[in-house]
Amino acid sequence: MAQKAVEVILLRQLASCLATPMMLFDQDGTLLFYNEPAESLIGYRFDETGEMSFSQWDALFYEVDDVGIRLPATRRPVLIALEHHLPAHAEFWLRTFNGRRRKVEATAVPLMGQGGRHLGAVVTFWETGKP
């Protein structure tokens, strides 16, 4: 695998120290890292899954609205940050294929590195309710 940009390395280290659930994506949507608080949110351990391509993580957990319909791409914060390089915020249910369901708010921020490089996005979650 390719060397990660130092900005991404530092962000992973920061995320590792925080009690806030965070996920770190590269510019292609690969889930590079998620911290322990995010592990408890989705029910998978990073040590078990490692990095996951977009299609891999999208099959493990996904965003749904109050009636259980998957959010369209235009409302998914991570995709807005990755595709349009814009910050985005949304409230939704995070549903996983192992049966978990969590009401969360999520903020996605695009990662712009020195020299204007688009490095990916970081998503921070706040759990707002439990089933």
Add this chain to the structure above:
Amino acid sequence: MKIRLWGTRGSLATPGPETVRYGGNTSCVEVVGEDGTRLVLDAGTGIRRLGATLSEESSRVDVLLTHLHMDHIQGLGFFRPLDQPGQDVRVWGPPSSTQDLGTRLGRYLSPPLFPVRLKELPCRLTLHEAPLEPFEIGALRIEAALVCHPGPTLGYRISENGFTVAYIPDHEPVLGAGCIAKDREWISGFELAEGADLLIHDSQYSLAEYPARVGWGHSALSHALQFADKAGVRRFVTFHHDPDRDDDALDRMVNEARMALDLEMEIVAGTEGLQFESESVAFSATM
């Protein structure tokens, strides 16, 4: 390729009898390719003596700055080629998303901190943000990458005819983790150093000193050696010596590291005047 160390001290120039063996000048390393291409890595106070050795007929000099902390640029205004009319001097530095390199360097190279402005220099000076893709100067292939240190900071990897020197003078690869990461792609600077014949690397602290200086952007020698070992470096040169570490203390620190860690690579204490040549991969100290 020839590599010569002109300044190995970190943070602050530290002249005096207690540092006379390893030297007190701040970061500056000269790299000369087989076709005569000359690179100057950083412009610490060591660059003044280097500049004094260059003839007025030097066709072109490229100064590659890792970053703009004072100990890496303080000598720039005293680099003789800058005062030579028509001399082609190209200065490369880290990219920034806010200010161009001239604006950032001009904060030091202008009154009241310095009497002469960059635009008043008689040489033909051009400033470049170093690309983060490989580029060439003469026959030298150069790779630059941002590394873990406060503010945009580059490390450089320079290759010619199968010989590679990596220069990462200010670097804290264990920040946030406390150790070198298991996966190589998550180690700051790894690709710069990987398989290098010579790695000139930050070794400012002892392992005992490091915990009180986490986040300052520098390495404990032990961490730096682990980094180099994982990267498969052949020869390691300690660099950016702490200003409070005198020659005897530096001897002890390097000897203890050699004994404590059973490493295949050679560990060399960075010394002003030390010269390396790629053909023999031998080195000799010529002060």
